[in-house]
Amino acid sequence: MKNLIVLKVITTVLVISIIFSLFSCIDEDRIEVPPVKLEDVNGSYKGRLITVQGEFRNEKVVDFKIKKDTLEFPEFPLKEIVTAVVKDPAKVQNALTAMGKVKYKVKYASVLNAEKNWVELTFAPKELELQIPVDGVNKKTIVTIAAKQKGYFVGLDYTLRFVLAAEKLTVDGVQLNPFEPIYYNFPYCVKTGN
Structure with a gap:
């Protein structure tokens, strides 16, 4: 016992x-997450872009810059927008080539969290105005872009995550209907320089 x-x-x-x-x-x-400052967000980025429209999904890598209070795309991804306007898949690439690179800037406000280990970004996108060539005629297209979620810059790995959406297209003054919104998901963007 x-x-x-x-x-x-x-x-x-x-x-x-x-x-x-x-x-x-x-x-x-x-893991201790290193502290960050609001200025740490500024710089050049290379990001994974997942574009989703309905059941269609496309992935590619894009470059952009952040300065002060502005995110700037030197070449905004337009393929899905142009496809919605042009309709004929054979003519989409010709329209994209004729348009060239289209720059787009998004203003934002940033706030540092209490632990100072990540920055929250609230985006205020403006409309994007395009001239899309279709059969020799330019179609004035207004793209309403929105940011339904906040973006985050994380101090642990100095990466940025955010989502934008093309919610509405107006072609020559008429709203495109039906139109499936286009979501531009940036789940992982790495800072490549200042």
């Missing part, structure tokens, strides 16, 4: 010591 009690006590002590050693390891493995 004494041996059984001693065995139970030893087993209990052993189990408790294992549990405490596991919890001490968990505390040691905690």
Whole structure:
């Protein structure tokens, strides 16, 4: 009987010591996220862009810059917008080539979180005006772009995440209907320089 009690006590002590050693390891493995400043957001980025429109999905890598309070695309991704206006897939590439690179700027306001380890960005996109060539005629297209979510710059890996959406297209003064919104998801953008 004494041996059984001693065995139970030893087993209990052993189990408790294992549990405490596991919890001490968990505390040691905690990653400290380095503090950031609002200015750390500024710079050049290379980002993974996932464009989603209905059940269609496209992925590519894009470059953009952030200065002060503005995110600037030197070449905004237009393929889905042009496809919605032109309709004929054979003519989409010709229209994109004729349009060339289209720059787009998005203003934002930023706030540092209480722990100072990430920056929250509230975007205020403006309309994008395009001249899309279709059969020798330029169609004046107004793209209503919105940001339904806030963006985040994370101090742990100096990456940026955000989403924009082309919610509405107006072609020559007439709203395109039906139109499936186009979502521009940037789930992981790496800072490449200042």
